Amino acid sequence: MKSFSIKNISSGIIRQTVAMLVSCIVAGGISQTVFAQESPKEEDFFKILRVSSPEGTILEVGGLTVLPNGDLGISTRRGDIYIAENPTSLRPYFRKFASGLHEILGLVYKDGAFYCAQRGELTKLKDTDMDGKADVYETVYSWPISGHYHEYSFGPKIGPDGSFFVSGNVAFGSEEWWRGESRVPYRGWMMKISEDGKMEPWATGMRSPAGLGMIDGELFYSDNQGDWMGSGGVWHVKKGSFVGHPAGLHWTGLPNSPITLTEEQFYAKIDKRQIKNAQGRYIKPENRVDEKFITVVDMKKNFPEFQSPAVWLPHGILGISNSEILKIPGNAFGPFGGQVLVGDQGQSKIMRVFMEKVNGEYQGASFDFRAGFQSGVLRMAFAKDGSLFVGETNRGWGSAGEANAGLQRLVYNNKIPFEMRAVRAMPDGFEIEFTKAVDRKSAEDLSSYSVESFIYKYHAVYGSPPVYKENCPIKGVKVSDDGMRARIVVSNLRPYYIHHINLEGVRGDDGSFSLVHPSAYYTLNNIPSGSKLSLSETSTKNSSLTAKKVPASGTKKAGQVLKPDQVLVSPDGPGGGAAVAKKPAAPTYDQVKGLLAKHTCTACHNPAKRQVGPGFVEIAKRKYSNERIVKLIHSPEPQNWPDYSTEMPPMPQVPKADALKIAAWINSLK
């Protein structure tokens, strides 16, 4: 429904404009209203439309595939496969092609048949009597499964040789309910299955491999945060790769296994954190604040087959439960054709990934792309017209989009957003390619950029805080003559680390707009060799060293243009705080929302509503003291919230002062 999206967009703009006006008034005591020009947002380029379906059709989408004739194949958790005819029209026709299958989590179409992964097998579905419904439900390959709830199976994706890739989730322990385990062969593995039903074990180390993607003939997969997984990301899955979760190593010794690393070898070097208490019960491993720990960087050294992500999708920032990986066709989505999209269930959004190969390994940058889907984004498929079908479900895990399920369509309006098109690693920094020319003044100002890097722990604990965070000073910047590229010279580059590149100050060449998404997260697996820039070739101007103090970039509103003689102070900045500082009262939402975003609280929590985690209002009802909330931020107790499926990771990185402020605000909601 077109009018719907437009309404949403305009109300969003109105909200934001009002917020800006208020901030101007509060800040400077400016008596006249200032006309604020908004930086364009995601929704100004990519509209979310719905796909009409008959009332009562339960589309908890597990698989999407576009047929050669443009029809859309949809598989669902309820075990149905629909074919939506004319799926980009106002009234697609839904035909139920097959039913009764076991929680289908993937769908492809090949040579006149559908192939789908059920929980326990790869199935081929064919309509031989041409009545529009499948009459052959053929088992291509049936794999072992123990029957644990978490043993989902995903796929298939079709490899270059026509065979099928399927992945399987780990189960969890009974007493050790937190520990991913592979109870039967090939749970936590990637399987390669030929059309005639031969299975070749391909790789292991998967924990919850909900997203597979074939990109230029290479297999990729996405995983999400959990035990041994500090954060989600996109992995290149080569034959014999071990991508991180040790459960699947249990089956290293099976015939045809391409893995040589055994469980014994692994745990000889890595602490399993399998400890019992005095009563003989296993203790759930928790994040230790003052411990010696290892990271994936160390893992690469210890185990050569260890495959770290090609591109990290930092947890809480670029998703919390990554899903489908899909290459954008060359002719779709304007400047992003040929790049990669990754869905996210919990945050109900889509991220964008640019990858390049350095020293033979994939690496690259991840960006936010489009949020606001009605439920968890699980599957994506491009329509013939270049729009994107988005298949959604949160199936009990909660998601930012409040619906349990959905089928929507993302349509590009062919206007060029001002974005980082790509970020490429350079021997001495990064080269940023833009979609539109930049404003030279801002782009040649070092204060427009910041880079810091971090990595995650590799341990048996659920998730990881970002660790070893360090600043990477920017020495110089060289903007190309056409204004489409900026090469930044950065010191303190560290291989395998995630480099957060922030371009908060860079403006478009019409001088007014900031980037739609000013942050990129570059996973620097390898630093390329080659010629470095001499600083004399670059601009080393840094206005922050000369200009008056301006508010920290993190609190600046996108779209605010600061003229040198005009100092705006936003209400959550130091100046604005003074107005309310007279009262020792709890901070307001406006005063903490920057912190909530910065520390990724809002990735899972909404002020009032249940999302992935409880609403802040619900937390307030627990009547914890502020100090207790700080403790719970640093080391959460998920057992207090058994009704929620995704446990909260420890967040010791949140400074106590910030956490106290957040806690005081939460408690003000009582």
Add this chain to the structure above:
Amino acid sequence: MTKRFNLFSLAGLSGLAWLCSAGLAYAQQAGQPVMLSDLSAFKDPGKYWQVAGDVNADLSKQNVLSSSKGTGILVNTFSEKNRPKDLISNLQHSDADLELDFMMAKGSNSGIYFQGRYEVQLLDSWTDKVPKAGGNGGIYERWDESKPDGQKGYEGYAPRINASRAPGLWQHLKISFHAPRFDQNGKKIENAKFVRVELNGLVIHENIQMSGPTRGGYPDEVLLGPLRLQGDHGGVAFRNIKIASYDKPHPELFNLNYSLYKGKYEVDPDFSKLPPEAKGASTKLTSENSTIPNEYLIRYTGTIRILEPGDYNFNVSAKGGRGVLKINGQELKSASSGDPANKVANLPKGDFPFELTYSKYVSWHNSVLGLGISGPGVRYYYVGDEDVYGVPDPIQVDATDVTILRSFMDVQNWGRVVHAVSVGSPEQVHYTYDLDRGTIFQIWRGSFLDATPMWHDRGDGSSRPRGVAKILTKPVFTLAKLSSTQTAWKTDTVGANFRSKGYTLDTNGSPTFHYQIEGVNVSDMIKTSAEAQGLTREITVQNPTNGMYAKIAEDKTIQEISKGRYLIGDKSYYLQLNDTGVKPVLREINGNQELLVPVNGKVSYSIIF
């Protein structure tokens, strides 16, 4: 009406004021068996009701029940010439739970009249698609002779679903009956009620109010009446009759007071030294008297009046914390360590101090305080808060066409079948097939599947039959190569080179399963049989190897009752071989009987139930 019964009815009423409906699973207490060593439990039985040791119906002959000497089974040997009259129990009952097995002769009609007045119909209507009030398990209609023809019958209640079995098979019935109540003047103040009727494991009625006796029942209404088994319409047999009679007044709570304390108490504090946050009188037992959401203790004190001495069970519901129940100053002990909330006490008649403390400290749980009580002649009842926390809407799958659904399927005493396919039919004959072994392992009638466990919230991937499925076999292969007919059947899947090839659907949507085993291709076609009598199965093996057998039944007993027709287990289903040429092997192995058929290309049989 005697004084005693007035007291009973009054006590029942006083309880209503503070009785909330049970939020717990329905619990029917174990009844007293009705001894069937002779007919002494019944008044003037006549000569056509008999006690027997065994009984058999004939699937193809109207109204024939043949019995053999012995005891334990009550048989109505109906014939058109010799029509037994209704059998009346000596026992007089009011509120009661009745549980029994029954068997119908083909085409037969009988019924169970509670208090001689309110009839649950028994009928050989096993293949009816649409259940009727006059069908098996129906609550028979009332009758008004003054109305014109066609309008005389009224207020009959069809069962929710036809859950019946074939004639000659034992069927199971559980009924909770609530007797009418009368005031001091004998005026009815509360209707009789079928609280719950369960046929073959399916709930078919709940809380059906009876405005008066059904057709054929004694016309008046009373507090006490006999059980009456209809005898004049056809052959029927009963066994394992158990009745729990609830004719005793239940305990009452008086003078309830509460005190509320703030804090987390994992053991009860010394209340004499602790000032309460709040206190007051209460008309009911509830956590709602607490103004504190969590980390509080509420203590109820009062008097419990025991009118009937004997053994009582008190089920303490104290969610998100702990509950301590004291009667006469003594803390009650748990019945077993596995069921700590279930407390037991032997109590004499009299008034005793009562104390129940509820310490609530698990922050995420709702406050739920309640007490379930049952005792000698006292039906289980519950007082307190309803636990409505987290009850999902059920997700039910009906079979209006042939309906297939794959899921995990749990099999009692065995485990989880992970590649299971359940197939339902509009005839309401359903089964589950194990794709890992090529085996039908369970069958049932009535409603198809409950998919709530699979599709609600995260789900666990499993569904379950709505109703009680008959487990035909533990999941093992249907086909195997045997070196001799004495070789035990394989219980594992190792080395058989089994490979599922899935299934194909015919134009009705009925599946034929395909697989490979021992190097041969097998197709396994299963359909609902004609007239909905059960399932027919045809296994076709291409190029069968020597020594290949199909195991088509396994149970404690397998009895060939006519050529090619077998009665399996405790008369739980029939198996009919459809190919007269085959030479089946009926063997006993490890204390079980097994029916094997050599495989020469085709194996064809029907399951009738």
